[in-house]
Amino acid sequence: xxxxxxGFDDAYDGTPPWDIGRPQRELVRLAEAGKITGDVLDVGCxxxxxxxxxxxxxxxxxxxxxxxxxxxxxxxKAHERGVDATFLTHDAFDLGALDRRFDTVVDxxxxxxxxxxxxxSTYTAELHTVLRPGGRCYVLGFTxxxxxxxxxxxTRAEVRAAFADGWEIENIDEVVxxxxxxxxxxxxxxxTVTRR
Numbered sequence: 001x002x003x004x005x006x007g008f009d010d011a012y013d014g015t016p017p018w019d020i021g022r023p024q025r026e027l028v029r030l031a032e033a034g035k036i037t038g039d040v041l042d043v044g045c046x047x048x049x050x051x052x053x054x055x056x057x058x059x060x061x062x063x064x065x066x067x068x069x070x071x072x073x074x075x076x077k078a079h080e081r082g083v084d085a086t087f088l089t090h091d092a093f094d095l096g097a098l099d100r101r102f103d104t105v106v107d108x109x110x111x112x113x114x115x116x117x118x119x120x121s122t123y124t125a126e127l128h129t130v131l132r133p134g135g136r137c138y139v140l141g142f143t144x145x146x147x148x149x150x151x152x153x154x155t156r157a158e159v160r161a162a163f164a165d166g167w168e169i170e171n172i173d174e175v176v177x178x179x180x181x182x183x184x185x186x187x188x189x190x191x192t193v194t195r196r
Contacts, residue, residue, distance in 0.1 A: 008067050009067045009069050012067055012069035012073060013069070018108075018179055019047050019180070020178050022049055023050045024049075024108050035136065035192075036054065037136075039059075039062075039101075039103050040103070040106065041104070041105045041106070041130060042054070043110055044066075044109060045064060046074070046109070047070050050063075051074065051085050055084055062085075062087075062088065064087070064088045064089070064090040065087075065089065071087050071089045092110060092126065093119075093123060095127065095129055100130060103131075103135045103136075104131075105135070106137075106140075107127075109140065110141075111139045111141050112141030112152045112154040120161075120162045121162065128167070131195040133195055135195050136170075137191075137195065138191070139190070141177070142154070143155075143174065143186075163193045166195065167194065168196060170192040172189050173189070173192075174190075175189070
């Protein structure tokens with residue numbers, strides 16, 4: 001979503017269900033396994049919990065989100081915690097304007113909100129622009145497999161189609177996305193893709 005068209009800014013007046021006050025367990029697992037390397041872009045970072053945790057682990061991290069309110073909260077947290085991370089209000093459909101390259105991109109909950117082949121292909125092309133050759137992109141998004149699921153979701157087929165050109169899909173694993181919903185988590189896909 002472009003910064004001017006974000007429908008999520010109002011969600012940050014309070015605590016949105018995806019803002020759990022800590023990094024996603026799957027992201028921590030990836031980092032602890034040594035799978036996150038070099039300079040990191042956290043696209044759709046929200047209030048920055050994943051980016052802040054990664055920066056605290058020693059990574060150079062840039063978090064971006066289309067929501068100015070989310071970025072304000074992320075910057076405040078970074079200041080309060082004394083963590084060195086960069087946060088930008090920025091359009092995920094214009095990543096090339098960052099004029100930077102990254103070794104790792106993490107997307108925890110952004111890809112699954114996009115609908116329409118054109119929007120998805122634009123987004124993955126922008127990811128390709130900012131990720132160095134051989135760099136990895138990790139996409140975590142809801143599967144929609146819960147009977148009462150009403151929010152955004154993604155399928156394995158959608159991920160495969162989106163990352164068909166210029167990428168190698170290493171795996172798409174079924175995991176959980178931690179939330180503030182009553183259950184505390186939702187079924188999710190974790191896609192690991194490498195830029196060719």
